Amino acid sequence: SQTIHQWPATLVQPVGSPLSLECTVEGTSNPNLYWYRQAAGRGLQLLFYSVGIGQISSEVPQNLSASRPQDRQFILSSKKLLLSDSGFYLCAWSVLMNTGELFFGEGSRLTVL
Amino acid sequence: KNEVEQSPQNLTAQEGEFITINCSYSVGISALHWLQQHPGGGIVSLFMLSSGKKKHGRLIATINIQEKHSSLHITASHPRDSAVYICAVRNSGNTPLVFGKGTRLSVIA
Numbered sequence: 001s002q003t004i005h006q007w008p009a010t011l012v013q014p015v016g017s018p019l020s021l022e023c024t025v026e027g028t029s030n031p032n033l034y035w036y037r038q039a040a041g042r043g044l045q046l047l048f049y050s051v052g053i054g055q056i057s058s059e060v061p062q063n064l065s066a067s068r069p070q071d072r073q074f075i076l077s078s079k080k081l082l083l084s085d086s087g088f089y090l091c092a093w094s095v096l097m098n099t100g101e102l103f104f105g106e107g108s109r110l111t112v113l
Numbered sequence: 114k115n116e117v118e119q120s121p122q123n124l125t126a127q128e129g130e131f132i133t134i135n136c137s138y139s140v141g142i143s144a145l146h147w148l149q150q151h152p153g154g155g156i157v158s159l160f161m162l163s164s165g166k167k168k169h170g171r172l173i174a175t176i177n178i179q180e181k182h183s184s185l186h187i188t189a190s191h192p193r194d195s196a197v198y199i200c201a202v203r204n205s206g207n208t209p210l211v212f213g214k215g216t217r218l219s220v221i222a
Contacts, residue, residue, distance in 0.1 A: 044199070101161055102210070103158065
């Protein structure tokens, strides 16, 4: 069966520090991968999606970036965090791009102080 | 861009009550998803539907394409149903999901 792992679960970082959130999927090949952010009181916002290794599409301009160094690995990064980057970040995967069911990781709660 | 509205925002129910959560959207869609977000944050997909009705255990999801409206019903609610329920829609074509803000449900024993 397919599983998705995301870490760290909780992160407290100072403003201006770097960020790296990692997500891996097991049990499937060539998944479509997504990074979402959920700010307090708001709906999930798609940040990045990837249809293959090295292929990243950005939905929202920001100081975050994403990379996909391996087929089942998706990384969310920032060189310098802002206070506004605080939120709950979720990685997800699907079999088909933009169709079908989405499977989510457990999420990473980031607090920038 | 599709606008997704959920109601109510918050809902408190007594154990055993029948619960309805509503979702309306502004533009025609290819599919609608209902998701459940647990208190810890993890999200589970409950239903994906494009017409009619689906049932899984005590959960029932319906969609009316003409009225651009969907409902999620929970029969015989239980405290373990307490969670945030999120509606998300996919526009026709190869576009990402658009999410509602969620409905926070608390079921009291």
